[in-house]
Amino acid sequence: MFDFSVISQWLHTLLLSFLPEWATILVESVIVALVIITLYAVFAIVLIYMERKICGFFQCRLGPNRVGKWGLLQVFADVFKMLQKEIIKMRQTDRFLHDLAPFFVVTASMVTFACLPWNKGGHMIDFNIGIFFILAVSSVSVVGILLAGWGSNSKYPIIGAMRSGAQIISYELSIGLTMLTVICLTGTMQISEIVQQQSELGWNIFRGHLPMVIAFIIYLIAGNAECNRGPFDLPEAESELTAGYHTEYSGMHFGYFYLAEYLNLFISAGIATTVFLGGWAPLHISGLDGFNGVMDAVPGIVWFLGKTFFVVFLLMWERWTLPRLRIDNILTLEWKYLMPISMLNLVLMALLVAYGLYF
Amino acid sequence: MYKDKNYFEGLFCGVKSICIGLKTTMREFFTKKITEQYPENRKELKMFDRFRGSLVMPHNEKNEHKCVACGICQMQCPNDTINVVSEMVEVDGKKKKQLVRYEYNLGSCMFCMLCVTACPHKAITFDQSFENAVFDRSKLIKVLNKPGSKVEEKPVVKKTAPAPAAKPAETPAEAPKPEAVAPKTAEEQPRIEAVAAKTEVEQPKPEAVAAPKEETTKVEQPETEKAAE
């Protein structure tokens, strides 16, 4: 399996050969930042196109098919349009908070994005408390949404923002509990470690069998709710609140919310891949050495992206099938179903680990 | 349904219902798509015969139409969409009304068919055009008679006394309003045969007319003759 750290090590030594250490780290940071921003934009475009196509197919339509071959340039056209749009400044809004909000949302999702393990040795942020860090920074976006609702000084956005606050904070619990279940099995919070373990011992979802499958499903539901995507898109709820918390935004400020929404979808799928489906670890079936050899030949990044986009597809499938929940349904689902089940699940996992009943 | 169930029944039924929904959308994911590729399929795209696109006045090869400028259509129109401009000319010592300009405002037309059904000479009809968008509202006001066109000379027309200018709605020449597209050819056919020896009359759009029923033709025939007198 190709180890990406070979390249990063080579780059590091190359830079050190003619730069002092502080400058090397500075240059490396700049490069990493540029890579994150570029990847962020690229994935946003891919995801928006994918969503529109898949949604079209579920709805008996073709989806975008006018701009470019199969509508491939549609998203570029949309982004170009959005960049040109005027950012409307309204009277009687809290201008500072109003303008600040989209950056909170976009920054939170960018930092989380940087935590994903792309390949063996290919991760940008890797702490020993990795998962904890992800949970912490991803919830910063709720601050952005609340600020957007408050700063707009308008009625629909404030309702949307309050809903979003209630929803994200509740679902954070389920996510935390499912993550605990995983940590219970892996014994580490470091993301690179978790994936490394899975590449050696098999994917967590197979290793931890029943409790892991339950945790995976709960994570998908809760992760979807965290990104405010349908059927949990209450903070936007276009048929009730027109556009919810970003009603009063225009131009690229709206664009940031839009980007963050799609990237959050990717990130939540990416985390699901990392902790349940083995991240960049290839599929191994014990005993079939030939098969495993072929699987190993496929680069890790392909594995990671393939699995992530599969999860993204699952989330889109569900988004385009189900009606939107109501605020009390959403809280009932969390507090009466997901939370108790994931708590029991955690206990079950702990028992399995204690008695060594896992693969 | 879900209200009466206990916790676990509700949970399982809920999950099952969601799975049925997911199955349905997945099946549709692979079925044939219904999107119409509009400007590309322009050739195959054919509107139904009875579709009302915009009002037209059919002209024959000799640039002749059937309008005698009686103004009944103008009277019938609920929206003042039609404006018939006519002048009095002297033909063989007799004063006769002649059409100068037949103005039709597509922008205010309600497509109610009252003008077409009321026309005693079947001079106007609706065509199947549907690409009627223009950039300027003034372009929606159309002149239906072509430049230099004149009224078709026909024995039938000569018999018809031109409607007096005043109160044309009260004249007996007004045909029964609720007349359908179907009998149009039925009564047009004999007329065409009468003139066909000398002139070639423009065929009424064959696809624009449904196959007429035998008995309805019989019913309508004397009626129109009465009206013509």
Place this chain on the structure above:
Amino acid sequence: MNLVFQTIAPAELHQEMLRLRQEKKMDFLVLLTAEDLGEEGFGVVYQLESTETGEQVNIKSVCPNREQPTLPTVSDIWDIAHIYEREAYDFFGIIFTGHPDMRRIYLREDWVGFPLRKDDKPEEQNPLKMDNAPLSDDTTCYELQPDGTLTSHKNTIFEPEDYVVNMGPQHPSTHGVLHFRVALNGERIKRVDPVLGYIHRGIEKMNESMTYPQMLALTDRMDYLGAMQNRHALCKVIEEAMGVEVSDRVKVIRTIMDELQRIDSHILYFSCLCQDLGATTAFLYGFRDREKVLDIFEETCGGRLILNYNTIGGVMADIHPNFVKRVKEFIPVMRKGLKEYHDIFTGNVIAHNRMEGVGVLSKEQVIKMGCTGGTGRASGWHNDLRKLRPYDAYDRVEFKEITFTEGDSFARYMVRMLEIEESLKIIEQLIDNIPEGNYQEKMKPIIKVPEGTFYAAVEGSRGQFGVFLESKGDKSPYRVHYRSTGLPLVYAMDTACRGNLIADLVTIGGTFDYVVPDIDR
């Protein structure tokens, strides 16, 4: 149906109405029509019906004072009179004393004059205004003192501290240009105040200067999802007034067309409800199947939405040769589509949770508020005119009148879904034996309706659609009043929504199935 009146003086009106309500169980106010009687003053016709016995009584009351016409309100007896009396006030300036909310309903609050009075000159008094329309938070209630003078006091609609959210006039789920002012307490609804008239075109006023065939063209533009039925009702009232009997063929064609229109409307109902509840995919499935109905319409009628098909004494054109074939092809497709709708939406746990027990209306409430159609039937009110007073070919077909007793949003939804199946059954029974005959009776070139007052109603897609026609024997009507199917529904929104969540307003509005051009006319 020629209306026979019982005339009651304004002074005794309220007492007499109360007696009719209590002793003769006249619990359904079908329609309240105001008219300008010239020298005699203004008349108001109340059409009452008993839902138990089916007995009908028509009451007329005339207020002779043209300067300040007053009548006692009956809004305390029948809830729906609240909104009907506001309409009469808006157009004729009749002040209903004791009515708690005497505001204009369709026109701007700063409108001068009362446009349906025959001597009113709306254009002169109301130059085009470029300023915003005022929208007051309080309303006037008039009281008649024993000495004959009017006193007034203010009633508040919204308190200054209320959190009032405007749903509409441009809002994704108000299904058109409808405006609700919603007072919220957190997410709970305290009060809903519908603001109407954004697309009011004055069709009733326009009709007074049109000939009867010209009038027909406007009915398609009221309830655009019930164009067939609207026009059917108008043709029916004119035909009944003139004593014209249409052929059997026309009757069957009209029945089939009405049912196709009902299917069309109910599919759209399903689609829009799904869209309102966020199930966008189901929305498109509905539209996919509706396209087939529209194709059938287009082939025979030449239009998809504005069908322009019924005429006085028949239909515009005979059915297209392909009609029978297409309809027969459509029936199995629709049945398959229905199965899919049930799979993706009806059974869904989220849909159930959002609709069950939401916006419950009791049977008494729907009768009091005149909510006919599916909304009434969901609450257990047997109000299907196709069963109560069969017209055209409905007496020769078998079908069930779908009723529920729950009265919640889910019952309203199921009524529509099951009605699609009943409509398919009706069409199946008729499509193979459309009798031969004229598709159009011979009519005089100029249609004149004999003097009198007439009313005819059909079961529209969303309730009883009626036409009140007062003729003086001319070629144009003297007064036309349509019984809008949506107006009672919009009135009922306030009752149904109070105490529910803001998301339920969308659900309730979606299941009520009002169409705005029909309300505004």
